[in-house]
Amino acid sequence: MxxxxxxxxxxxxxxxxxxxxxxxxxxxxxxxxxxxxxxxxxxxxxxxxxxxQVLDLMGEGARTFLRQMMANNVDKLTLPGKALYSCMLNEQGGVIDDLIIYFMRENWFRIVVNAGTAEKDLAWMETQREKLAPQLALTPRxxxxxxxxxxxxxxxxxxxxxxxxxxxxxxxxxxxxxxxxxxxxxxxxxxxxxxxxxxxxxxxxxxxxxxxxxxxxxxxxxxxxxxxxxxAGMNLYGQDMDEGVSPLESGLAWTVDLASPRDFIGKQSLTSKAVNRQLMGLLLLDKGVLRSHQKVITAEGEGEITSGGFSPTLNQSIALARLPMTVAAGDRVQVEIRGKLLNAQAVRYPFVRNGKRLVA
Amino acid sequence: MTLPANLKYTKSHEWARLEADGSVTVGITHHAQELLGDMVFVETPVAGRKLTQGEECAVVESVKAASDVYAPIAGEVIAANGDVESAPESINQDAYAAWLFKIKPDNAADLGTMLDAAAYQALVDSEAH
Missing domain, CATH: 3.30.1360.120 (Probable tRNA modification gtpase trme; domain 1)
Structure with missing residues (x-):
């Protein structure tokens, strides 16, 4: 049902x-x-x-708990109503989920997580809550x-x-x-x-x-x-990142706070591992449609499309792909589609913002 | 939508029409385009290509997914519809007008192995459950 x-x-x-x-x-x-x-x-x-899934986290020390749980820094949330996008990582630095945290008022944060990961997220957060901050209440809304x-x-x-x-x-x-x-x-x-x-x-x-x-x-x-x-170049959990990959190899470095001395779950793994791959945009130059899991061949080595499809605004196919670190925007690459190699170009994304094309 | 009675159909959702000159025109059904959604890419076979019955010979891609098109009967490709390649959405507008390719059948009697409209309708109805 x-x-x-x-x-x-x-x-x-x-x-x-x-x-x-x-x-x-x-x-x-x-x-x-x-x-x-x-x-x-x-x-x-x-x-x-x-x-x-909307979750309300309430109680004294909610902010301290989120400092430990989230890769982004909740101390950026100074005024009530401010929202923050963050990844929640496991000890290996893999992404359990990406979510938005709303600062409602002191001792009350609202967290919105993905539908497909909601049960897993809640179980993980409950386990951590019991260990780190048993006084807090975590309530699915x-x-x-x-x-x-x-x-x-x-x-x-x-x-x-x-x-x-x-x-x-x-x-x-x-x-x-x-x-x-x-x-x-x-x-x-x-x-x-x-x-x-x-x-x-x-x-x-x-x-x-x-x-x-x-x-x-x-x-x-x-x-x-x-x-x-x-x-818009926004990641989709389960396609562009999951528990097996680092946010630093998923185009999400901007959401990971490594600058502050704060410790958080997964930080140690992130800082001890080399970053070898990056998420980049692809524009298909030939006719066809890019799809997730297609192989990308570059002069720097192979990569894989994580999300692909037809862009109605650009009227051509676009993708996000995990590629070797040394591929640069503007590089020509090839994508294998049904045994054929089609030409594409690596680009910076987003592709479109506020109705306007951003890629050449 | 009622199915055109003058066409033959396959279980893999192609339609075929025997023309007066003995050639056979092939496309995908209204039901197929409904399943796939908005079409954004079509690749047709080149003229001269020999096809066996059931061979993968064209691709239609919608916003949702790519789907192979199979040769409904054996024969040689004699024409491909360039218009539908440049306007894939025409399949959504009228799947029975937006043909993909024409073949010269090895044996026109092979059409008899295909489904008629009533049998294809029954197949579509059974898929709905």
Whole structure:
């Protein structure tokens, strides 16, 4: 039996093609994935991301616990409402999950983790909590749904759909959030566009969804979510990184705080191992579609595509690939597709931000 | 959508149509494009290539996945549809108009080994459960 979000009926009413997504019954698309992609880049779309797990960590010493648990440094969270993207590592320096931590107030942090890893994350965090900070309470918030509203017009549409929300959220900068009663409005997302991710009580979620629909915000499926995040150069857990790879070889060095004297789980392994690989972007120059696990041949050695697909904004295929450290942006490489070698170029990513092409 | 009765079908979701000149036109079915989603890439076989029945001979790729296309019957490729290569979305718009390639069959009677519309419809219905 697949798990359902509070918006399941709304998806079906909108004609969604539903798929089994890690045990959740989720919308892949509502007709055309390409049109949904463009809608987010050009106007506004909304995603049901209620399958993601919201966790509340409460109690004295919550910050100290997170200092030990997270590769990024929660001391960057000085003002309530500030959000931080981080990896949670195992002792070997592999990535257990990537997540967002919201600083609600002293002794209360909210953590949003991936759906597919939620159980594993919770088990790991519970084990560590008992060992390091048994006084803390870690509570899964299944009473909260989450809707991401994304696109150049997303915030304006959201304000129109939710009276009273503008005053509370118009001052928010990226990676800041504000509470509105039981709702949390965060200026975050997974598309490379402006917008909000809104945590809302389960019972209220269908009403917010409907109000957004009435403001012309299009429902967007998981298919377009993946092409949008790939264009935006955002990692996908389980594809671009997992427990077997270091964040330093996954394009996530910017999220790992090795500068402060703070110790955290996995730090020792990270600092003792050489970094031999890097995540880079690929642009396919020949016709075809790059897909994950395809082999990349470079003058510096072989690599592998971790995420690949067709970019609707660029109208060509793009990928993230794990390549030898010495490959440079601009280098010509080849990708093996069905026994043939196709030409591609290594590039810096993101490929697209705020509707604009960033690669040559 | 009702299936065109004048076409023959395969279990791997190709359609084939016998033309007046004895050639056979091949494409993928409406059901196949529905499963795959928005098409973004098509690769067709070169003219002159000899195909055996069931041989992989073309590729269609959607936003979701790549899918092989198999020769429904044996024969020689006599034409490929360049229009569909430059506009893969035409398969989504009308799968029975957006043909992929034409073959000169080794034996036109091989078409008789393919599914008719009713049999293919039954296959599609059974996959839905």
């Amino acid at each position: 697949l798990k359902q979000t509070p918006l399941n009926a709304a998806h079906r009413a909108a004609g969604a093609k539903m798929v089994d997504f890690g045990g959740w019954d989720m919308p892949l698309h509502y007709g055309s994935q390409l049109e949904e992609h463009h809608k987010v880049r050009r106007d506004a779309g909304m995603f049901d991301v209620s399958h993601m 299944r009473d909260l749904a989450m809707i991401a509203v994304q696109g150049p017009n997303a915030r304006t549409r959201f304000w129109a759909a939710m009276p009273g929300s503008k005053d509370i959220s118009e001052h928010l900068r990226p990676f800041q959030a504000a509470e509105m009663g039981t709702m949390l409005i965060a200026r975050t997302g997974y598309t490379g566009e402006d917008g909000f991710e809104v945590m809302v009580p389960v019972k209220a979620a269908p009403f917010l969804w409907q109000a957004l629909l009435e403001q012309g915000v299009a429902p967007i499926g998981l298919g377009a979510r993946d092409t949008l995040r790939l264009e």
